[in-house]
Amino acid sequence: MRVGVLTGGGDCPGLNAVIRAVVRKGVQQYGYEFVGFRDGWRGPLEGLTRTLDVKAVRGILPRGGTILGSSRTNPIKIEGGVERIKENLANLGVDALVAIGGEDTLGVATALHAQGVQVVGVPKTIDNDLNATDYTFGFDTAVTIATEAIDRLHTTAESHHRVLVIEVMGRHAGWIALHSGMAGGANVILIPEEKYDIEQVCEWVESRFKSEYAPIVVVSEGAAPQEGDEILLNQEVDSFGHVRLGGVGERLAAEIEKRTGKESRTTVLGHVQRGGTPTPRDRWLATRFGLHAIDAVKDADWGKMVALQGTDIVRVPLSAATTELKTVPLSLYEEAKVLFG
Numbered sequence: 001m002r003v004g005v006l007t008g009g010g011d012c013p014g015l016n017a018v019i020r021a022v023v024r025k026g027v028q029q030y031g032y033e034f035v036g037f038r039d040g041w042r043g044p045l046e047g048l049t050r051t052l053d054v055k056a057v058r059g060i061l062p063r064g065g066t067i068l069g070s071s072r073t074n075p076i077k078i079e080g081g082v083e084r085i086k087e088n089l090a091n092l093g094v095d096a097l098v099a100i101g102g103e104d105t106l107g108v109a110t111a112l113h114a115q116g117v118q119v120v121g122v123p124k125t126i127d128n129d130l131n132a133t134d135y136t137f138g139f140d141t142a143v144t145i146a147t148e149a150i151d152r153l154h155t156t157a158e159s160h161h162r163v164l165v166i167e168v169m170g171r172h173a174g175w176i177a178l179h180s181g182m183a184g185g186a187n188v189i190l191i192p193e194e195k196y197d198i199e200q201v202c203e204w205v206e207s208r209f210k211s212e213y214a215p216i217v218v219v220s221e222g223a224a225p226q227e228g229d230e231i232l233l234n235q236e237v238d239s240f241g242h243v244r245l246g247g248v249g250e251r252l253a254a255e256i257e258k259r260t261g262k263e264s265r266t267t268v269l270g271h272v273q274r275g276g277t278p279t280p281r282d283r284w285l286a287t288r289f290g291l292h293a294i295d296a297v298k299d300a301d302w303g304k305m306v307a308l309q310g311t312d313i314v315r316v317p318l319s320a321a322t323t324e325l326k327t328v329p330l331s332l333y334e335e336a337k338v339l340f341g
Contacts, residue, residue: 001030001032001033001095002032002033002035002092002093002094002095003022003026003032003035003095003098003294003297004034004035004036004037004092004094004097005019005022005023005034005035005036005037005068005097005098006036006037006040006041006044006068006097006099006100007040007066007068007101007105007124008070008071008073008099008100008104008105009070009072009101009102009104009105009124010070010102010125010274011064011065011066011070011275012066012124012125012274013064013138013141013274013277013278013279014137014138014282014285015065015066015068015138015286016060016061016063016065016067017060017283017286017290018100018122018287018289018290018293019036019057019060019066019068020057020061021287021288021289021294022290022291022293023053023056024054024057025290025295026297027053027054028054030294030298034052035052035094036049036050036052036067036068037049037068037097039068039069039070040071040073040101040105041071041073041074041105041108042071042073043068044085044094044097045084045085047088047091047092049092050068052068061283061287062277062278062283064274064276064277064278065275072104074104075108076111082111082115085112085117086115086116086117095118096118096119096120096302097109097112097118097120098120098122098294098297099119099121099122100122101124102124102129102136103125103130103321103322105124106123106318107322109121109318110303110318110322113302118302119303119318120296120297120302120305120306121293121304121305121306121318122290122305122306123137123289123305123307123321124136124137124138126138126139126141126142126176126273127142127170127171127173128173128175128176129172129173129175130321130325130326131320131321131323131325131326132305132307132316133305133307133308133316134307134308134309137278137282137285137286137289138282139282140278140279140285141273141276141277141278141282142168142169142180142273142274143176143179143180143183144279145276146166146168146180146218146269147179149166149184149267149269150166150180150181150183150185150186150218151184153166153216153267154184154214157214157216160214160263161209161214161262161263162214162262162263162264162265163205163214163215163217163253163256163257163260163263163264163265164264164266165218165219165249165253165256165266166217166267166269167219167249167266167267167268167269168218168220168221168269169220169269169273170221172325173191173192173193173220173222173325173326173328174190174191174193174220174222174327174328175328176220176273177189177190177191177218177219177220178191178328178332178333180218181218181336182336182339184216184218185216186218187204187205187208187215187216187217187339187340187341188201188204188216188340188341189217189218189219189340190217190218190220190252191220191223191328192220192223192224192327193327193328194330194333195225195226196224196225197225198226198252198255201217201252201256202256202260204341205217205256205260206260207341209262217256219248219252220248221248222248223248249266250266252266253265288308288313289306289308289313293306296315303317303318303319304316305318
């Protein structure tokens with residue numbers, strides 16, 4: 001069997017660990033050949049490939065990013081895109097695909113499976129917002145990076161008696177903000193799942209100053225005030241229909257300073273949350289996902305995604321992972337609110 005492997009959407013720590021596990025087990029245990037498709041769905045769409053064998057995956061376990069490259073190409077929106085992919089797979093002698101990605105990449109995989117393409121999915125996103133899996137790899141690294149930043153910002157906030165607002169990633173789900181904010185001892189955490197009351201935020205800020213400590217506010221990029229909507233960086237929309245978010249941290253800091261008179265500064269972590277070497281937990285999870293994904297190929301269990309449930313890796317339908325996002329339950333957010341202020 002000849003198996004194609006691709007990584008789509010945003011880069012994520014742990015992608016290379018999946019690729020390595022898929023190839024090593026596939027070659028050594030099952031005798032498969034592999035084709036690496038470059039730059040996400042653009043690879044099979046345009047026939048862009050690279051060598052993918054045991055030698056090619058040596059030493060990549062601790063590396064961030066992806067040796068295959070990525071993109072936000074959406075072949076479903078391109079006329080004849082699905083047919084071109086099927087034709088290229090046939091011409092290259094590729095019998096099956098392992099697609100590693102988030103909701104958009106796996107959404108395309110779901111559509112291709114419905115068109116007869118033999119595909120298995122692996123969940124990837126730092127946002128941890130894919131359904132049917134308890135965690136996705138990349139999330140632990142993003143939370144670790146954000147928590148370290150919060151730890152460092154506490155000291156400068158205290159030194160200058162300032163409000164520091166940290167904007168983290170999280171378009172529709174506030175998992176990174178919630179986990180890093182609680183781990184880093186933030187005094188306010190704002191997430192997309194619940195619109196925030198700016199007056200309440202300012203009360204929490206002033207309460208923190210009364211205890212002679214400087215407040216740390218962690219906010220997801222997709223968080224919005226009660227009287228408004230999420231803040232857009234611009235009006236551009238990508239091929240999957242997503243707008244570019246950005247600016248909620250600056251807007252929030254300005255409003256806090258205006259209402260409380262306390263100097264407020266913003267730190268936007270941005271893509272630093274995606275970069276660098278994956279944590280040991282993400283390497284472990286990504287490797288397990290890769291090992292189980294190639295087993296699904298061996299079993300011809302098409303249209304499935306490997307998922308973490310408890311400590312077990314199971315297989316779930318791709319549609320179960322992509323129908324709706326996994327957002328933070330408000331009951332979990334209420335737990336954290338006890339620590340605000």
